[in-house]
Amino acid sequence: MKKLKLLFNISLLVGLFILSSACSTIRTKVANNFKANNAPVRVAILPFNLSPLIKNEKETAIIFRKVFYDYFSYLGYIDLTIKEIDEILAENELIYLEDIYLISPEKLGEYLDVDALIYCDINQVSNITAGIFANTTIEAGFKMVDAHSGSTIWKTRLKERDNTSIIGTASLITLIQEQIDNSKKQEAIKRVAEECSRKVIDTIPDPAPFFAKKLKLPDIYSFNTNVANNGFAGDEFLLKVHINGEIEMKASFDIGNWKSNIPMKEISPGEYTGEYLIYSKDFVEGSVIVGQLENKNGIANKKVYEKGLAWFQSPKISKPQNK
Amino acid sequence: MDKNSLVKKILRISFVVCVAIFLTSCATAPLRKINISNKITQNKILSSLKVAILPIEGMPSAAKFVRKSLHVNLMKTDMKIIEKFLVDGALKKNRWNKPVDFAAIPPQKLGEAFGADALLYGNISEWKKFYAIIYSKLTVGLELKLVDARTGELLWKGEESATESEGLFKIPTGIISIFTAPLFYAAKEDNMKRLARKVARNITSSLRKSYKAKEEDRMYEKIVVASAKEYLKKIENNIDDQKQIALKSPNLQNKQLIKTASNNILNSVKNGYTIQVGAFQNKLHADKLIEKLTDKGFNSYLVLSGTGAELLYKVQIYRFKSRKEAIYFAKKLKEKINLSYFITKAKAVAKT
Numbered sequence: 001m002k003k004l005k006l007l008f009n010i011s012l013l014v015g016l017f018i019l020s021s022a023c024s025t026i027r028t029k030v031a032n033n034f035k036a037n038n039a040p041v042r043v044a045i046l047p048f049n050l051s052p053l054i055k056n057e058k059e060t061a062i063i064f065r066k067v068f069y070d071y072f073s074y075l076g077y078i079d080l081t082i083k084e085i086d087e088i089l090a091e092n093e094l095i096y097l098e099d100i101y102l103i104s105p106e107k108l109g110e111y112l113d114v115d116a117l118i119y120c121d122i123n124q125v126s127n128i129t130a131g132i133f134a135n136t137t138i139e140a141g142f143k144m145v146d147a148h149s150g151s152t153i154w155k156t157r158l159k160e161r162d163n164t165s166i167i168g169t170a171s172l173i174t175l176i177q178e179q180i181d182n183s184k185k186q187e188a189i190k191r192v193a194e195e196c197s198r199k200v201i202d203t204i205p206d207p208a209p210f211f212a213k214k215l216k217l218p219d220i221y222s223f224n225t226n227v228a229n230n231g232f233a234g235d236e237f238l239l240k241v242h243i244n245g246e247i248e249m250k251a252s253f254d255i256g257n258w259k260s261n262i263p264m265k266e267i268s269p270g271e272y273t274g275e276y277l278i279y280s281k282d283f284v285e286g287s288v289i290v291g292q293l294e295n296k297n298g299i300a301n302k303k304v305y306e307k308g309l310a311w312f313q314s315p316k317i318s319k320p321q322n323k
Numbered sequence: 324m325d326k327n328s329l330v331k332k333i334l335r336i337s338f339v340v341c342v343a344i345f346l347t348s349c350a351t352a353p354l355r356k357i358n359i360s361n362k363i364t365q366n367k368i369l370s371s372l373k374v375a376i377l378p379i380e381g382m383p384s385a386a387k388f389v390r391k392s393l394h395v396n397l398m399k400t401d402m403k404i405i406e407k408f409l410v411d412g413a414l415k416k417n418r419w420n421k422p423v424d425f426a427a428i429p430p431q432k433l434g435e436a437f438g439a440d441a442l443l444y445g446n447i448s449e450w451k452k453f454y455a456i457i458y459s460k461l462t463v464g465l466e467l468k469l470v471d472a473r474t475g476e477l478l479w480k481g482e483e484s485a486t487e488s489e490g491l492f493k494i495p496t497g498i499i500s501i502f503t504a505p506l507f508y509a510a511k512e513d514n515m516k517r518l519a520r521k522v523a524r525n526i527t528s529s530l531r532k533s534y535k536a537k538e539e540d541r542m543y544e545k546i547v548v549a550s551a552k553e554y555l556k557k558i559e560n561n562i563d564d565q566k567q568i569a570l571k572s573p574n575l576q577n578k579q580l581i582k583t584a585s586n587n588i589l590n591s592v593k594n595g596y597t598i599q600v601g602a603f604q605n606k607l608h609a610d611k612l613i614e615k616l617t618d619k620g621f622n623s624y625l626v627l628s629g630t631g632a633e634l635l636y637k638v639q640i641y642r643f644k645s646r647k648e649a650i651y652f653a654k655k656l657k658e659k660i661n662l663s664y665f666i667t668k669a670k671a672v673a674k675t
Contacts, residue, residue: 070395073404076406173494174493211408212409212415213412215409221641254473257440257474260440269648270648287474298403299438301435301438302435302439304432307558308558
């Protein structure tokens with residue numbers, strides 16, 4: 001009888017322990033016709049929408065969106081930065097959420113130049129700290145919509161709860177710590193938002209393995225500079241760089257890490273030139289010249305000029321001789 | 324209860340408490356060591372860097388998770404983080420499979436492959452669980468370094484190790500909790516992941532707030548990784564060799580350059596369209612035209628067509644993905660060099 005009682009007590013404690021810890025419910029649906037080879041490439045995460053019943057939680061929506069974006073960027077989609085999205089929306093006078101959510105996905109896709117849009121509706125946000133009990137909850141619904149057809153590719157609904165209580169916590173110090181952590185509202189919300197984002201991201205179909213196989217960097221056919229066999233400069237030296245490669249790319253070059261992303265011009269289709277004037281006060285020591293072509297998705301190809309290193313210095317300092 | 328059994332009970336409890344204190348005293352404060360280059364703190368180059376996070380060395384399941392945590396935390400810095408699928412695709416394409424081999428590859432080569440300005444290398448130095456009935460401990464350790472892909476310079480280095488534990492010293496809420504708390508704590512995989520996230524967040528904090536770097540953490544000396552030094556030395560030796568060749572035979576140097584340029588084209592566009600400017604039965608005439616075009620700055624190459632008496636040496640310039648691109652370029656070419664041409668489909672080339 002005593003043993004039975006002990007067993008019952010242990011089971012009760014274990015059960016309460018499990019129930020009192022963090023838990024979530026998640027429901028996901030992915031479109032039947034979704035395949036990696038027709039997955040959207042460029043995706044924009046729109047500002048998160050708060051339910052009208054939730055007051056004074058605008059900050060939560062902003063934090064949540066930023067956290068979600070950080071996790072989403074890990075997937076195999078080319079995502080626009082939040083700053084880029086907000087700037088483009090503002091340019092098109094879409095500042096208020098109501099306006100953004102009323103406009104068609106096709107129109108939004110056109111403005112943002114993306115293949116898909118992610119919408120989020122936050123239905124519940126709560127943060128309670130009561131000494132022996134603490135809880136932070138976020139409930140939200142997400143969906144990814146094809147910006148060309150307006151059809152839903154993926155949607156999910158999630159309720160994430162972070163509970164702590166005197167029943168479920170095995171030690172006093174942990175209980176006190178969790179109560180203190182939960183009382184810092186922004187941090188608690190961020191923690192739960194991270195947990196939400198992590199779980200939601202796992203439900204999103206990830207075309208990364210397919211895109212990794214089909215990876216294509218912008219072509220660079222040739223890359224030349226006038227530093228070949230360069231010795232010493234006088235008072236100044238005009239460094240010239242020439243790339244021949246894929247047309248209509250964004251071209252730039254670096255002089256080691258001394259000067260980066262020096263822009264180049266496309267003088268004829270696929271031909272890019274750039275130059276940089278180096279003065280006698282500059283000191284560039286054995287630096288490689290690196291050329292780059294970047295496409296509109298931010299995918300770049302770099303080439304190191306292997307026929308010479310840049311040594312530019314004032315006449316007073318001499319290049320160390322090879323032993 | 325008689326005196327003897329009470330004393331024995333007290334002694335037993337004291338022994339347990341002493342063991343607990345001994346075990347908990349073994350818990351160490353988190354180890355953190357940061358070295359941050361002057362280039363980051365003074366020149367603020369982080370915002371201009373495109374960073375590729377390489378696969379982490381260590382236990383595969385842990386390494387995958389840690390890489391994801393690092394990606395998420397580095398997204399909060401000023402650096403642009405290259406998409407994971409780009410890095411993995413390039414690694415697969417170049418057959419660079421094992422993280423342990425990355426150190427031997429020149430960072431310039433890795434940077435070329437990903438289009439990166441800097442590379443983040445990582446290693447899980449610790450991933451341990453310890454359980455001793457009334458006490459359990461989790462330990463996660465990470466070592467990271469950020470290397471400039473252009474110069475091979477070490478820009479930042481971080482080492483962090485953190486421990487979390489559960490046991491008697493945390494004042495259990497019941498007798499049963501003394502045993503269940505450490506057990507559940509060690510068994511729950513989420514606790515290990517949470518600790519790893521914490522370490523990833525802490526170790527990258529100096530990159531999020533580089534302006535707050537302490538004086539003792541700053542690196543003033545330029546440190547270049549070994550593989551980069553070798554690569555740069557190779558380029559320097561190449562220059563010296565070419566100087567020697569130029570001194571001996573200027574024509575031979577030109578031919579070397581032509582061969583290099585042609586091979587570059589061969590290795591880039593495999594199909595598509597090209598501009599043909601000549602077809603000769605005599606290879607010498609074809610070579611002369613290629614030399615002339617190279618002097619004018621056009622990368623041209625030789626293609627063999629036919630066999631025996633019908634063998635032709637065709638001279639072609641560039642390769643384009645579309646016919647439209649080739650036509651546009653050919654019109655510009657005609658303005659510069661007065662040669663007749665036609666657009667044709669690119670085929671396999673002869674080795675020059």
